[in-house]
Each structure stands twice: as C-alpha cells, then as structure tokens.
Amino acid sequence: MKRREFIRRAVPAVTVPMMLNGLNIKAFGESAQLESLTGARGNNDHVLVLIELSGGNDGLNTVIPIDQYSGIAAVRSNVMIDQSKVLALNGTSSVGLHPSMSGVQQMYNNGKVKIVQSVGYPNPNFSHFRSTDIWTSASDSNTYLTSGWMGRYLNFEYPNYPTDYPNTTMPDPLAIQIGGVSDPVFMGPVMNMAYSLLLDSNNEVQSYTFLGNIQDPYSVQNPYKKELDYLRAVKKNTNGFGTAVKNAYDATATQSAYPNTDLAKQLKIVAKLISGGLKTKVYWVSIGGFDTHASQVETDTTKGKHADLLQTLSDAVKAFHDDLQQLGLGDRVISMTYSEFGRRIISNFSSGTDHGAAAPLLLFGNKVVSGILGSNPIVSSSATVNDNLPMQYDFRSVYASVLQDWLCVSQQDVESTILLQNFQSLPLVQNSDCIASGIREQNQAAGLNLIRAYPNPFTTRTTIEFTTAGSHTLVEIFNPFGQQIKTLVDADFAQGTYQVDFENEGYAAGMYYVRFQNGAVQQVKPLVIAQ
Helix, strand or coil: CCHHHHHHHHHHHCCCCEEECCEEEECCCCCCCHHHHHCCCCCCCCEEEEEEECCCCCHHHCEEEHHHHHHHHHHCCCCCCCHHHCEEECCEEEEEECCCCHHHHHHHHCCCEEEEEEEECCCCCCCHHHHHHHHHHCCCCCCCCCCCHHHHHHHHHCCCCCCCCCCCCCCCCCEEEECCCCCHHHECCCCECEEEEEECCCCCCCCCCCCCCCCCCCCCCCCCHHHHHHHHHHHHCHHHHHHHHHHHHHHCCCCCCCCCCHHHHHHHHHHHHHHCCCCCCEEEEEECCCCCCCCCCCCCCCCCHHHHHHHHHHHHHHHHHHHHHHCCCCCCEEEEEECCCCECCCCCCCCCCCECCCEEEEEECCCECCEEECCCCCCCCCCCCCCCCCCCEEHHHHHHHHHHHCCCCCHHHHHHHHCCCCCCCCCCECCCCCCCCCHHHHHHHCCCCCEEEECCCECCEEEEEEEECCEEEEEEEECCCCCEEEEEEEEEECCEEEEEEEECCCCCCEEEEEEEEECCEEEEEEEEECC
C-alpha cells in the first residue's frame, strides 16, 4: 500500500473515543496547540444542520400533490394517503403533507419551512451506495470524487487545517456529526474534517482510550513510521477536543422538551453544543429506515413504517427549532433534509415502493424563504414500473444556494473550489446577513500556513512555496480524482522556506491539490488550472 493510500484509508477510521454523558466522542486531526481550546468562544456566525434520511424517502407520500390524485389512485392505490387526511398548508390547495407531519405543518404555516420539489440529478443511479456517494460528494453520476462537498467547503474555509489547530481563531471542531462513523460528506482532500459524537444506546457514562501512549515496536526503518507518527498526533488532540465539547455541553441552560427518539436526541445535543458556545459551523444527524420496499403502510395507509419515520422526523425538527427559539438561536441556525433518492411512481405488490429518482427536499428555520419552490410532479395514470418523477432542481443547486446565501461563500468560490461547476442559485434562505465581517479572512489565516502557490489560478506555471521544519519533506500534486500525478519534492531539507515550480504539462483545466508532508505534519491546498 502506498503511503498516501495508508493515510487516506487509515485516518478517518483511526479515532480516539471517550464517553461523555452517553456520547461516544471521536476526534479527527492533529494539533500543536491544544491549550488554545479554552479561548475565543464568541458568536459563531451561521450554523447549518444536515439531516440525512437514509434509504431513499418516498416523496409522493411526504409532500403530497393533491391535484394529482386521479393519477395517484391509478398507480399506487395500495399506499396512497386518503385525501381527506392530508395536512393542509397555508396559501395552497394543491399541496399537502403526510398526516404524521403535524409539526412540520405548524412550522410551514408559521413561515419556517421551504419545500423544494423534485430534487435529484441527471442520469440517476438507483444503488444506495453509489447514489449516497453522489449526494455526499456532489459529483456527476459518471464522475467519482474522493472528497465530500462539506469537506471541500471546510477545507476552503479553514485551508490550513489540521496544522496548528485548534487555535484562538477556531478553537472548536470544524464540523460535528452525531451518529455514524466518518461520513464521507466531510471528507476533505486528504482527511475527514469532522468530529464524531456517537450516542451510547445504553446512555451510560464510560471512559476509555484508544492507542494510548503507543510506541513503535519496529525500528526507525519501518516504512510507515511517518504515517504512524501522524496517527499518534491525531490521538494527541482527543482530550482537548473532549474538553471543548464537554464545556459546551455543560454550559447550556434548560432546554425545551424533546420526543424520546434517536433523531430527537441527536438534535437536542446539537442545540446544546451550539448554545454552549461552540464555533462549529456544520452539524450532521441521521435517521434510517426509509428503504420501504415492503409494508410501507398498513391497511390504514396513514399508518405504518413510513408514517412512523415521518412523524419522528417532523416531531424532532419541530422540537429542535422550538428549542433554538427559546435558547435565542433561532436566527442563526437552519436545517436541511436530504436522501439518496426518492421512490418509483408506481407502488409494488408488497404495499411498498421501489428505488426512484427525484423527491422533495425540506429546509427549516427562521431565515428560510418560506413556501414551495417548483410545481407538483405529474403523476400519470399510465405510469409503469420503470417510470420515475423527473428532476426539477439539481441537488447541487440547493447546495450552491445554501453555501452562498447562508454560509456566505462567493459564487466564484462555490463554482471553482467547492462544487466545481456552475449551478443555478435558488431562493432558499435569506442572505441579508452575508455582509463583509472579516470572519472568513480570520478563518483562512488561522493555523500555520506551510504551503502556498502563486499565481493561483494559473495556466502554464505556478510557484509553490513551502516551509519545512527540517528532515524529510514531501510535496505532491493530485488531480480531481484523488490520483497522484506529480511528486515535486521528496527529500531531506534543513529547516527553512523553499520554492519549486509546477508546470502544466497538458493537464485539463480544473481543481487540483498540492499536498505537503513534513514528519507528522501535513497540509493540502487547492490549485486551479484555468483554461
């Protein structure tokens, strides 16, 4: 295995856990300044919460096109919702919600929900694994990316991470996921950019360590010594991150009531951490079970597995945003659902639905542009088992709009660095708060900047400057597919700052990465080859 493959595969999986009030804490990254975790806990700008509906949610039974009932009755009569039980929404008679979603109905009628109709992507893939990969990486269906869209955003926002992190500018995790292990949505150019908190199913307080004060049992000639040194450095920041999270968790005032469900528990923790002062910008939670091939409904089609899932989602989101309101955080947080795909138009003979294409996506919060974007999907009475709902909005247009209007990234940077293409901007969230504040400049200057390129973007040649602490130093170039295409430096150096040129040897225009490694320290920066 090559060294870069060792790092890519091992770092997201090698974690250092501990228990905190039922939370299994896992930290990623390495830092030279753990002490700085205790400082700089000011207001932390906008926060985005991603809610994954794992399995592929049936959109036609979630956001119900009332004006399409004749078509629905012809092709999915065994799972269709009685029209008289559909929850009405203010301002429209053609769209309603599943009867289990009263919490979302209240939020919508109070102007705190945005429904985006028929969200998907061209040439959909119906494999759970591949479609999830597409949604998390924001790739085309025929393109494979090794990084996630949130990982690229965080790498853009904090380009020096993990070198010299945490620090006074960013003393907290860049992103936190509740549940799951190292979700690919947070995978950066080399490493996962997130910090994971796993719920303990028994809610018991435990404490244990992983790796500990591990020593290399091999000689200094071990070919993976540098990588093992790096993994030990990952372990070093565990106690510091645990302290930061625990301080935030313990600082929160009394919260509103939440339902006793896993998703609600996850969101309650997110609210506690935001209220406790963490500067973390992105959180991820999930709920599974949406792969409803069979027994999606009972004899009463308003009940069953899908109804239970939608009620869990609706009640948890309502409780979360009510809690944010009473904590004084309502204007700073929005949440957004996503699922790897929808379900087919026609139901199957097992009272279920099979893998499909487009489905609605929901955004919640005080600052969403409330209402419905898009028109109802057409449900034809002549639909066959192979028919799917056509895409109205590319999911990456939703991402682009949230990045621009909520996380305040410029359109140019979204296109060139994060989503790697130009996607339409949608009226999803209010962007009046995206004003020049100097926050991004502080974030991008945080940490030790050990490698830089100028000019960047470039067409024929760029000069790469790197600062090494001495000993073995490596500078490599990777293409957009994560493949190493050039090694510029692979030698021992005295401590200092050096330069090396990188020539465009006929490479296609696009996003590339320069990776610097010096002992246990590494840093990755984007390079843009312009046309």
